[in-house]
Amino acid sequence: MQDLKPVQKDAYSLILEAIDTGLYRPGDRLVESELAERFGVSRTPIREALQRLETQSMLTRDGRSLIVASLDHNQLAELYAVRTELEALAARLAARHASDEEIRVLRDMAVADRRMLGDAQALSRANRRFHKQIHLASHNRFLVQQLDLVHRSMALLATTSFAAEGRDEVALDEHDAIVAAIAARDETAAAETLRRHISKAFETRLKLDAGELQPRGH
Known part of the structure; x- marks a missing residue:
């Protein structure tokens, strides 16, 4: 062998x-x-x-x-506009196609990630894994490819929204709600919950960039 x-x-x-x-x-x-x-x-x-x-x-x-490279305000807005819709579609399709095993993995990830509260960089990495798992659970290879391109561009953001004080716990609560909607096979709720999650992350990032929110530890 x-x-x-x-x-x-x-x-x-x-x-x-x-x-x-x-x-x-x-x-x-x-x-x-x-x-x-x-x-x-x-x-x-x-x-x-x-x-x-x-x-x-x-x-x-x-x-x-x-x-x-870095992203200016307009590029950031364009990136999040595309990401929001593609992620929402992934959640919708995951609610339709995800296997029971994939849903259990998502649930386990959501639970495990709470052990990283307070560590923005670790949570950022865990967040990418969580979203990637939703992409895969959509069982649509073309959507996964497009989301890979979007997430590659996300690497050009200098900070993570998890760095904002209080954002980490709220974001993980949102992850729980996304998993619950997917597990319930509620396609509309899964899409809308994930869309609100990305919208809130974008809003947090804009506030960080504008100095309205302070990074954790500052």
């Missing part, structure tokens, strides 16, 4: 993950030689990955340098 080896991530995935986890943030300069050394790969795949990320507007030019 052939041994199963762990899948090696390519340079593109490694850089994208580094942006997604905040290792590189909007405005940070990406240097080919430094990336090659950090990830232990040659400069050629790094160069190709950087070109691909620039084409996808994840990176932008600053003179001769490539930096991690």
